[in-house]
Amino acid sequence: MLDLRLIREQTEFVKERLGSRGDNYDELIDQIVSLDEKRRKIIAEVENLKHRRNLVSKEIGVMMKEGKDVTALREEMRQVGDQINELDALLRNVESELERLTLFVPNIPHESVPVGRDESGNKIVRVWGEPKEFDFEPKPHWEIGEELGIIDFYRGVKLSGSRFYGLKGLGATLERALINFMLDLHTKEHGYTEVFLPFLVKPYCMEGTGQLPKFSEEMYWCERDNLWLIPTAEVSVTNLHREEILDAEDLPLKYVSYSACFRREAGAAGKDIKGVIRVHQFNKVELVKITTPEQSYEELESMVRDACHVLELLKLPHRVVLLCTGDLGFSASKTYDIEVWMPGMNRWLEISSCSNCEDFQARRMNLRYRPYRGAKPRYAHTLNGSGVAVGRTMAAILENYQQKDGSIVLPEVLRTYLKGVERIG
RNA sequence: GGAGCGAUGCCCGAGUGGACGAAGGGACCCGGCUGGAAACCGGGUAGGGCUCAAAAAGCCCUCCGGGGUUCGAAUCCCCGUCGCUCCGCCA
Numbered sequence: 001m002l003d004l005r006l007i008r009e010q011t012e013f014v015k016e017r018l019g020s021r022g023d024n025y026d027e028l029i030d031q032i033v034s035l036d037e038k039r040r041k042i043i044a045e046v047e048n049l050k051h052r053r054n055l056v057s058k059e060i061g062v063m064m065k066e067g068k069d070v071t072a073l074r075e076e077m078r079q080v081g082d083q084i085n086e087l088d089a090l091l092r093n094v095e096s097e098l099e100r101l102t103l104f105v106p107n108i109p110h111e112s113v114p115v116g117r118d119e120s121g122n123k124i125v126r127v128w129g130e131p132k133e134f135d136f137e138p139k140p141h142w143e144i145g146e147e148l149g150i151i152d153f154y155r156g157v158k159l160s161g162s163r164f165y166g167l168k169g170l171g172a173t174l175e176r177a178l179i180n181f182m183l184d185l186h187t188k189e190h191g192y193t194e195v196f197l198p199f200l201v202k203p204y205c206m207e208g209t210g211q212l213p214k215f216s217e218e219m220y221w222c223e224r225d226n227l228w229l230i231p232t233a234e235v236s237v238t239n240l241h242r243e244e245i246l247d248a249e250d251l252p253l254k255y256v257s258y259s260a261c262f263r264r265e266a267g268a269a270g271k272d273i274k275g276v277i278r279v280h281q282f283n284k285v286e287l288v289k290i291t292t293p294e295q296s297y298e299e300l301e302s303m304v305r306d307a308c309h310v311l312e313l314l315k316l317p318h319r320v321v322l323l324c325t326g327d328l329g330f331s332a333s334k335t336y337d338i339e340v341w342m343p344g345m346n347r348w349l350e351i352s353s354c355s356n357c358e359d360f361q362a363r364r365m366n367l368r369y370r371p372y373r374g375a376k377p378r379y380a381h382t383l384n385g386s387g388v389a390v391g392r393t394m395a396a397i398l399e400n401y402q403q404k405d406g407s408i409v410l411p412e413v414l415r416t417y418l419k420g421v422e423r424i425g
Numbered sequence: 426g427g428a429g430c431g432a433u434g435c436c437c438g439a440g441u442g443g444a445c446g447a448a449g450g451g452a453c454c455c456g457g458c459u460g461g462a463a464a465c466c467g468g469g470u471a472g473g474g475c476u477c478a479a480a481a482a483g484c485c486c487u488c489c490g491g492g493g494u495u496c497g498a499a500u501c502c503c504c505g506u507c508g509c510u511c512c513g514c515c516a
């Protein structure tokens with residue numbers, strides 16, 4: 001959520017910056033500005049009346065003790081009270097509409113974000129490693145997984161429908177090993193605190209991180225209990241300290257969390273239909289930081305490095321991409337994607353996305369910190385990034401480590417997590 | 426799922442219709458005392474909004490959240506959320 005004051009006082013700036021995302025928000029912003037004006041007018045009026053009522057009510061109390069007649073004043077105040085109720089009701093309507101609209105406004109891109117229409121405007125920041133040369137035609141991971149009997153697409157679909165899959169034997173073990181490897185790396189070497197949180201959350205959590213109200217179609221909803229399945233642990237972890245005022249000396253808070261992620265992929269019919277890269281349920285290890293505005297961009301850089309470290313240790317070639325304004329997510333001010341090389345698919349594949357949301361989410365969830373003793377609270381900055389997507393990492397391992405004979409030689413760093421197993425097949 | 430009880434400031438806790446943003450205690454901060462400290466003494470310590478260029482100041486709101494009754498609500502009524510206790514069920 002953007003600061004209403006910013007929208008009010010720098011309307012043109014806000015419109016222009018939002019416009020760089022590729023959609024026009026002028027009309028929405030104009031509606032917000034005019035509702036805000038209306039709101040302030042009503043407030044001025046109703047507060048005057050309340051002030052008067054407070055004074056007179058006190059006086060009535062005093063007069064009653066003195067045995068004076070107060071019927072006339074009482075009657076007058078009853079009328080004032082009616083007016084207040086009317087105005088308050090009006091104000092509630094205006095405020096709820098204002099809030100509703102404001103929740104649909106995306107975050108303002110950071111000034112360092114390149115302006116561009118779509119992913120063609122993204123900038124490659126750096127590349128790590130080189131795509132391996134194969135002396136045979138490398139296969140895509142879905143063929144490898146099926147041939148080795150470690151990924152079961154058919155039965156995943158039998159159980160739950162399209163875009164679900166199952167793992168078996170060393171496939172299941174590898175998935176689990178990857179999760180543990182990533183969690184250990186981030187807790188032991190990068191200083192994150194591990195948390196394990198609910199996968200089902202209240203609607204206000206989804207609103208807090210920006211999935212609701214705009215992206216309800218993308219998520220699974222348990223209607224009976226009005227709970228939502230998280231599309232990423234970003235939701236549960238970032239909301240962990242919602243409505244709190246944190247001490248500055250505790251910042252930055254750095255959390256890492258494993259979670260299953262659930263996505264309806266509503267707008268992706270027919271896209272990436274093969275393999276495990278676009279499915280309704282997948283595992284992810286997520287990084288979240290809560291920090292100060294002064295530190296947040298440094299923290300974004302180090303978060304990207306922490307995520308890349310996973311891929312470096314796995315010796316998977318990857319590159320870091322700075323997203324342009326048109327490719328930026330709703331809540332983000334600045335985002336780096338990390339893309340891994342998939343020799344079987346012959347393309348780069350997003351395996352992590354690290355964003356600084358500045359105070360956009362913090363404002364939605366009322367997450368603040370106190371810069372120093374006695375100071376006014378300020379909104380914190382929140383960051384999130386995959387560290388990294390587990391299913392896609394498994395796919396990348398299958399494709400990058402495949403051998404001519406169809407077997408997989410497992411990355412060395414995983415061997416302690418695989419009880420010494422060195423290859424599959 | 427049933428029954429009952431509860432939610433007050435940073436923490437504990439009083440208040441059950443009128444001067445209450447809220448007694449008292451603790452904690453913390455500042456000052457005094459001291460060679461220094463403890464004890465003691467004095468003072469202070471919530472959030473949001475509106476008016477405003479801003480500051481200052483004033484006003485409004487907030488005693489879990491939302492409605493209502495009333496001239497006036499922390500206090501009375503209704504709804505919701507969360508917590509506790511007992512019963513039932515359950516991995």
